Amino acid sequence: MSGFRPGDPFLADCPARLAVDLIADKWTVVVLYGLSEGPVRHGELIGLIGGISRKVLTQTLRRLEAHGLVRRHARAEAPRRVEYELTPLGATLIDPIHTLTEWARANGDAVLDALDAAPEPVAHGD
Amino acid sequence: MSGFRPGDPFLADCPARLAVDLIADKWTVVVLYGLSEGPVRHGELIGLIGGISRKVLTQTLRRLEAHGLVRRHARAEAPRRVEYELTPLGATLIDPIHTLTEWARANGDAVLDALDAAPEPVAHGD
DNA sequence: CCGAATCCAAATCGATACTG
DNA sequence: CAGTATCGATTTGGATTCGG
Numbered sequence: 099m100s101g102f103r104p105g106d107p108f109l110a111d112c113p114a115r116l117a118v119d120l121i122a123d124k125w126t127v128v129v130l131y132g133l134s135e136g137p138v139r140h141g142e143l144i145g146l147i148g149g150i151s152r153k154v155l156t157q158t159l160r161r162l163e164a165h166g167l168v169r170r171h172a173r174a175e176a177p178r179r180v181e182y183e184l185t186p187l188g189a190t191l192i193d194p195i196h197t198l199t200e201w202a203r204a205n206g207d208a209v210l211d212a213l214d215a216a217p218e219p220v221a222h223g224d
Numbered sequence: 225m226s227g228f229r230p231g232d233p234f235l236a237d238c239p240a241r242l243a244v245d246l247i248a249d250k251w252t253v254v255v256l257y258g259l260s261e262g263p264v265r266h267g268e269l270i271g272l273i274g275g276i277s278r279k280v281l282t283q284t285l286r287r288l289e290a291h292g293l294v295r296r297h298a299r300a301e302a303p304r305r306v307e308y309e310l311t312p313l314g315a316t317l318i319d320p321i322h323t324l325t326e327w328a329r330a331n332g333d334a335v336l337d338a339l340d341a342a343p344e345p346v347a348h349g350d
Numbered sequence: 351c352c353g354a355a356t357c358c359a360a361a362t363c364g365a366t367a368c369t370g
Numbered sequence: 371c372a373g374t375a376t377c378g379a380t381t382t383g384g385a386t387t388c389g390g
Contacts, residue, residue, distance in 0.1 A: 120328075151384055216292075
């Protein structure tokens, strides 16, 4: 997408859309981040992330699994153990995510300041 | 977030969450991309993006405006003209987004292949 | 410990029609 | 041309409960 022209909707065939559809929800990026340093168990992710329910975590992991970004590994032990880890493909997504979080760390305050400066439901009904 | 320890939920204070909350919806990234090459009018964005309704585009732009990423410029002319452009802060988000879309371009096929290889509603109910 | 099922609340999106 | 209002369909997330 190194350049588009007006009149060309860069809709379905644009790679951006694929990436967005993959990560544009409340938890996907955080889950991937949680897996970025090695295999983690389901329950550990729950505690690590904080605020996510088991159901939603499972849903998120299932989707990532179906997309080939995460691998599930169930160990047959006494207390059931299920670990999740990034696939090689999934690991390649860590860099872009890292770039994004770096941006947030550098510019987060500026965004919050802007939010603070314009709390009114900005109406341009002029 | 150069390293977290289990037991530390990296929840609210993690910069990743701010970035995700900003862009984790269906249109924000695409809209920012549409503005990445200069000021664009409301109607142009509609045609450029394709598939977005005026209402949702307006909502998206309002939120970006409130967050200080987009500036609105209403010209007083015969046919009404309203242009939107990235603020300097908003422009800094283009790089991370570009990194993400580059990933999609490079790995999109692999993701689609994985999706294709596992179309069953992968149930691990053992 | 892990995850599926059910039920429910809330946010999101889209189509349409109306205003200046 | 730009924006708002309203309504309804769909999606999403959360709480709880049940089962292996």
